[in-house]
Amino acid sequence: MSSLKLLPSLAKRLPYGRQQIEEDDIAAVVKVLRSDWLTTGPAIDAFEVAVARYVGAEHGVAVSSGTAALHAAMYGLGLGPGDEVIVPPMTFAATANAAVFVGATPVFADVDADTLLIDPSEVSRKITSRTKAIVAVDYAGQPCDYEALRPIAAKHGIALIADGCHALGARADNRCVGSLADMTAFSFHPVKHITTGEGGMVTTDDAGFAQRMRTFRNHGITTDHRQRTERGMWFYEMADLGFNYRISDFQCALGHSQLNKLDVWISRRQEIARRYDAAFAGTSISGLKTREGISHAYHLYVIRVPRNRQEVFVRLRDAGIGANVHYIPVHLHPFYGERFGYGPGLCPVAEAAYQQILSLPMYPAMTDDDVDYTVDCVFEAIAAV
Numbered sequence: 001m002s003s004l005k006l007l008p009s010l011a012k013r014l015p016y017g018r019q020q021i022e023e024d025d026i027a028a029v030v031k032v033l034r035s036d037w038l039t040t041g042p043a044i045d046a047f048e049v050a051v052a053r054y055v056g057a058e059h060g061v062a063v064s065s066g067t068a069a070l071h072a073a074m075y076g077l078g079l080g081p082g083d084e085v086i087v088p089p090m091t092f093a094a095t096a097n098a099a100v101f102v103g104a105t106p107v108f109a110d111v112d113a114d115t116l117l118i119d120p121s122e123v124s125r126k127i128t129s130r131t132k133a134i135v136a137v138d139y140a141g142q143p144c145d146y147e148a149l150r151p152i153a154a155k156h157g158i159a160l161i162a163d164g165c166h167a168l169g170a171r172a173d174n175r176c177v178g179s180l181a182d183m184t185a186f187s188f189h190p191v192k193h194i195t196t197g198e199g200g201m202v203t204t205d206d207a208g209f210a211q212r213m214r215t216f217r218n219h220g221i222t223t224d225h226r227q228r229t230e231r232g233m234w235f236y237e238m239a240d241l242g243f244n245y246r247i248s249d250f251q252c253a254l255g256h257s258q259l260n261k262l263d264v265w266i267s268r269r270q271e272i273a274r275r276y277d278a279a280f281a282g283t284s285i286s287g288l289k290t291r292e293g294i295s296h297a298y299h300l301y302v303i304r305v306p307r308n309r310q311e312v313f314v315r316l317r318d319a320g321i322g323a324n325v326h327y328i329p330v331h332l333h334p335f336y337g338e339r340f341g342y343g344p345g346l347c348p349v350a351e352a353a354y355q356q357i358l359s360l361p362m363y364p365a366m367t368d369d370d371v372d373y374t375v376d377c378v379f380e381a382i383a384a385v
């Protein structure tokens, strides 16, 4: 039990992340529900255009999840068996899984100890003649070192994909995540910056990639209007094997309405982070380093607990704090051991960080009081272990 003296009825219940749904979001969804189009309609196009414009990319291709977005990006590049894709271990499994979906091999490059972002020198070390892409994960909402990664990708003639699922609205050198790599995947899961329930998108400047991904999300079906005239208005062709990764119009209406509030919500996330930073400054608890010249979107607020993380975690949960651990390094999952022979020792920096990290509650509706309560609980838990 926590040593906190709060009565259970007074204790808070703070998840590590949660959506914020307001009346205008509900009205936007209801409007689409009353319209003719529930899927493949105009709300999807409008959301794609709005997100692409926000991040400064030419195209947005909306799909049913962030995982589908990563899969579409791998397909868009034309990756397959024999190809290698460099990924970091400190991420959600979907980042690496997307390479496996297309038959490619994920190759893990360790992260930087201070930021837990993929380490460009490790990326260089892992490149072989089979490497076709690098996936950079903007972990916790902080953009990776794209200034270092872009020249590596260019030198070897390989693609740079951003897994920006944590980082919608983050910036580096005044450019948004979404326009810093050849393709960027976003997730609109409820714990992310804006939500569509489930959903995702890929942004890119490359019209060819965008076209391939649009076909891929719809079973690989193409409709050529010239052929329709010649062969019949019903005519369509399945040119390649695709999936049903479509997103619905009412989901996109929700996402579009939420996008209008993204900047305000990110400002609030940054305020919360500053409050946590100030509280932990000069104590045994350290946060992650923020790179120069970036604007952090704080999907997560991650601390390193100096000792006994497991017990601190349990004590926080007992006190109503929905602490979490992001992530178990992906190469340690049994699937990756069995399929690729990966295991402990492959990425020592990520493995050491995993022993200490803890994500604290972080979402725009948190009050200062919620933050202070979380901080008090962290100090009490650490003092007790």
Ligand SMILES: Cc1ncc(COP(=O)(O)O)c(C=O)c1O
Binding pocket: 065, 066, 067, 068, 091, 092, 094, 095, 137, 163, 165, 166, 186, 187, 188, 189, 199, 200
């Ligand atoms: C880094 C990262 N990549 C990919 C995904 C997959 O996104 P989704 O849950 O929308 O499929 C997530 C989701 O948590 C994620 O955190």
